[in-house]
Amino acid sequence: MVLRSSIYKKPAQLRAMVEPGLITAAALDAVRELIAPGVTTLQLDAAAARVITDRGAKSNFQMVRGYRHTICASVNEQVVHGIPNDRPLQAGDLLSIDAGAEFRGWNGDSAFTVVVPGDAPEEVVGPRRTLSEVTEGSLWAGIAALSRASHLGEVSAAIEEYIDTHAPAGGYGILRDYVGHGIGRKMHESPSVFNYRVPDRGAEVRAGLAVAIEPMVVIGDQETQVEDDGWTVSTIDGTAGSHWEHSVAVHDGGVWVLTAPDGGAEKLAPFGVVPKEID
Ligand code: MG
Ligand code: MG
Numbered sequence: 001m002v003l004r005s006s007i008y009k010k011p012a013q014l015r016a017m018v019e020p021g022l023i024t025a026a027a028l029d030a031v032r033e034l035i036a037p038g039v040t041t042l043q044l045d046a047a048a049a050r051v052i053t054d055r056g057a058k059s060n061f062q063m064v065r066g067y068r069h070t071i072c073a074s075v076n077e078q079v080v081h082g083i084p085n086d087r088p089l090q091a092g093d094l095l096s097i098d099a100g101a102e103f104r105g106w107n108g109d110s111a112f113t114v115v116v117p118g119d120a121p122e123e124v125v126g127p128r129r130t131l132s133e134v135t136e137g138s139l140w141a142g143i144a145a146l147s148r149a150s151h152l153g154e155v156s157a158a159i160e161e162y163i164d165t166h167a168p169a170g171g172y173g174i175l176r177d178y179v180g181h182g183i184g185r186k187m188h189e190s191p192s193v194f195n196y197r198v199p200d201r202g203a204e205v206r207a208g209l210a211v212a213i214e215p216m217v218v219i220g221d222q223e224t225q226v227e228d229d230g231w232t233v234s235t236i237d238g239t240a241g242s243h244w245e246h247s248v249a250v251h252d253g254g255v256w257v258l259t260a261p262d263g264g265a266e267k268l269a270p271f272g273v274v275p276k277e278i279d
Pocket of ligand 2: 110180212
């Protein structure tokens with residue numbers, strides 16, 4: 001018989017996830033400040049590593065077998081799992097950064113997308129900016145849904161619904177092969193959090209659930225391939241992709257976004273949701 005630990009955590013365990021969440025957020029903030037044309041993703045990786053180490057934490061990406069970096073940096077047609085390299089970023093590149101920290105045995109995981117600032121043709125930059133905005137919006141729509149949901153399937157439906165109603169004519173593709181996940185002692189735990197409607201109701205949403213919600217959305221077709229480096233996930237049709245992620249705790253008082261310093265208050269306000277600190 002295999003004994004499986006519950007996916008639902010105790011309040012003290014959720015509280016232990018606050019600090020790794022904040023360290024993850026600080027690492028991503030340090031990266032965000034450096035993003036400019038001419039900067040390399042290896043330099044961004046070093047900045048994230050410095051923050052995580054300085055705060056007494058470890059990069060949980062470096063604990064993934066075979067991966068040596070602190071961040072994933074995915075540019076343009078790369079959607080997720082891009083490996084930092086020494087190619088200088090260019091104005092107008094669509095850059096997704098994913099990172100996580102482990103602190104005292106608990107994990108945070110978060111990602112954002114940005115258009116690299118500087119002079120670039122609006123016909124290139126505009127659609128990329130819109131893609132990132134819609135992807136971010138779908139993440140917050142999913143978190144807002146989590147605050148009210150009885151099962152995780154409602155979160156998945158809310159994410160897809162948001163993307164469908166906010167994408168330009170022709171719609172966006174939502175990656176099917178990569179999904180969100182539970183988070184806690186390990187960066188990747190059960191249950192899966194799908195970014196599209198699924199027939200299953202999914203896990204019950206109740207106090208103790210901690211999940212990383214992470215929509216991965218592309219301008220064109222959702223089909224992707226893994227590049228020869230064995231990691232980088234790119235669209236087959238070459239259109240750009242965006243990735244946004246937060247780690248979120250459900251507790252007795254409501255939801256708290258662990259990887260946002262304000263718990264998600266600002267971004268959840270338009271959805272009428274007020275996050276509550278874990279006590
Ligand atoms: Mg991540
Ligand atoms: Mg994740």
